[in-house]
Amino acid sequence: MTVRVAVAGASGYAGGEILRLLTSHPGVEIGAVTAHSSAGRTLGEVQPQLAALAHRVLEETSASTLRGHDVVFLALPHGRSASLAAELEPGTLVVDCGADFRLREPADWQRFYGTEHAGTWPYGLPELPGARDELRGTTRIAVPGCYPTAITLALYPAYAERLVEPEAVIVASSGTSGAGRALKPRLLGSEVMGAMSPYGVGGGHRHTPEVAQNLSRVANERVTVSFTPTLAPMPRGILATCSARLRPHVAFDGRTDEVREVFGAAYADEPFVRLLPDGQWPSTGAVLGSNTVQVQVAVDAAARRLICVSAVDNLTKGTAGGAVQSMNVALGLPERLGLPTNGVAP
Numbered sequence: 506m507t508v509r510v511a512v513a514g515a516s517g518y519a520g521g522e523i524l525r526l527l528t529s530h531p532g533v534e535i536g537a538v539t540a541h542s543s544a545g546r547t548l549g550e551v552q553p554q555l556a557a558l559a560h561r562v563l564e565e566t567s568a569s570t571l572r573g574h575d576v577v578f579l580a581l582p583h584g585r586s587a588s589l590a591a592e593l594e595p596g597t598l599v600v601d602c603g604a605d606f607r608l609r610e611p612a613d614w615q616r617f618y619g620t621e622h623a624g625t626w627p628y629g630l631p632e633l634p635g636a637r638d639e640l641r642g643t644t645r646i647a648v649p650g651c652y653p654t655a656i657t658l659a660l661y662p663a664y665a666e667r668l669v670e671p672e673a674v675i676v677a678s679s680g681t682s683g684a685g686r687a688l689k690p691r692l693l694g695s696e697v698m699g700a701m702s703p704y705g706v707g708g709g710h711r712h713t714p715e716v717a718q719n720l721s722r723v724a725n726e727r728v729t730v731s732f733t734p735t736l737a738p739m740p741r742g743i744l745a746t747c748s749a750r751l752r753p754h755v756a757f758d759g760r761t762d763e764v765r766e767v768f769g770a771a772y773a774d775e776p777f778v779r780l781l782p783d784g785q786w787p788s789t790g791a792v793l794g795s796n797t798v799q800v801q802v803a804v805d806a807a808a809r810r811l812i813c814v815s816a817v818d819n820l821t822k823g824t825a826g827g828a829v830q831s832m833n834v835a836l837g838l839p840e841r842l843g844l845p846t847n848g849v850a851p
C-alpha cells in the first residue's frame with residue numbers, strides 16, 4: 506500500500522523535518538508541498554537539506570491544493586489548522602502538528618491561546634496508555650507539543666503506578682528550532698549564542714495545561730504542574746528534568762530498584778523509548794535526528810523526590826517523528842516505518 510501525502514507548512518522547521526522522514530518511508534508518495542510567503546519557490550531554495558526533493562515547487566496553502574491526498578500533515582502556526590481541516594475530505598487522515606486540537610478543556614485553550622477552542626482530536630502520543638486504540642483508524646490526530654512529549658514520557662509511568670504525589674516540578678531546556686523559523690528578537694544569534702535563559706516563567710507557558718492534562722489522565726486525579734522552559738544555545742534538542750515527591754509507600758533509601766522496575770515494565774515493548782542503564786544519563790546529542798526518547802530515573806532520598814530526566818530531538822520525536830509514528834498507527838502500518846532510532850552524534 507502506498508499513501509499519497511501532502512505537507513502544509515513545508516517551508517518551516519516542522520514541515521521540513523516531516524519531509525526528511527517521509528522521503529525514507531517506504532509506504533508514502535509525497536504529493537503537494539505547500540507554504541505561505543515561500544510559495545512559488547523550490548524546496549531546494551528553502552530547505553537545502555532536502556536534496557531528494559530539491560526540484561519540488563512550494564504551492565500556496567489552501568484546501569484546494571491539499572485535497573485529493575490520503576494524508577495531510579499540517580505544520581502551520583497555531584490557529585490555522587481548524588478552518589483548513591474543516592474543508593478537507595472527512596476520510597483524509599489529517600495530522601496537525603499545531604496545538605489547535607490538543608487540549609480537552611476549552612477554558613485552558615482560551616487562557617493560553619486567547620481564541621475560541623476548535624475541539625479535541627485523538628492525541629498523537631502512542632506510548633500513553635490507551636492511545637494506540639484511539640489512534641488506530643482515526644482520521645484526525647493532534648500531535649503533542651515538543652516539551653509535553655519529553656516531559657510526559659519522563660514522568661507518566663510514575664503517575665500511572667502512583668509512585669509520586671500529584672504535583673510535578675519541571676525545568677526543560679530547548680534548542681532554538683523549537684520556536685520556529687520566523688524572526689524573533691529574543692532568538693537573534695547574538696542573544697542566544699553562549700547564553701541560556703528562562704522564559705514563560707511562573708506558569709505562563711502554554712504547554713503547562715497540556716502536560717497537566719496528560720499526567721492527570723494517567724494518574725486519574727488532578728496533577729499540578731510547575732513548568733519552567735529555558736532556551737539553550739543549540740539548534741535542536743530538549744532535555745527535561747522533572748521531579749515529584751515520592752508517596753510514603755515508596756522506599757526512601759535512595760535505591761532505584763522499585764522505580765526502575767515500574768519504568769522498565771512501562772517501556773519494555775516501546776520501540777522509541779530507551780530507559781538507559783543505571784548511572785547513564787540522557788543527552789540531547791545522542792538523540793539528534795532520531796525518534797528515540799532517552800529516559801533515566803533516580804531517587805533523591807534526602808529530598809524524598811523522584812527525579813526523571815528525558816532527552817528528545819524536538820523536531821523528530823518532539824514533532825515530525827511523533828507525527829509520522831501516529832500516522833503509521835492510524836493507518837495500521839508497522840509503527841517504526843520511516844523512523845530512525847539512531848541519532849547522528851557527534
Ligand SMILES: NC(=O)C1=CN([C@@H]2O[C@H](COP(=O)(O)OP(=O)(O)OC[C@H]3O[C@@H](n4cnc5c(N)ncnc54)[C@H](OP(=O)(O)O)[C@@H]3O)[C@@H](O)[C@H]2O)C=CC1
Pocket residue numbers: 513514515516517518519520539540541542543544566579580581582583585602603604649650651682683684685686687819820823824
Ligand atoms: N518547531 C518545533 O519544535 C515544534 C513545532 N510544532 C508546531 O508545528 C507548527 C509549525 O512550527 P514550525 O515549523 O516550528 O514553524 P515555522 O515558523 O518554522 O514554519 C511555519 C510554517 O507555516 C507557514 N505559514 C506561516 N504563516 C502562515 C499563514 N498565515 N498561513 C499558512 N501558512 C503559514 C510558513 O510558511 P512560509 O515560511 O512560506 O511563510 C511555514 O511553512 C506550529 O504549530 C508549531 O507549534 C510542534 C512541536 C514542536
Ligand SMILES: CC(=O)N[C@@H](CCC(=O)OP(=O)(O)O)C(=O)O
Pocket residue numbers: 602603604649650651652679680681682683684685734736
Ligand atoms: C524554544 C521554543 O520557543 N520552543 C517553543 C515550543 C514549540 C512547540 O512544541 O510547539 P507548539 O508550539 O507546537 O506547542 C515554545 O516554547 O514556544
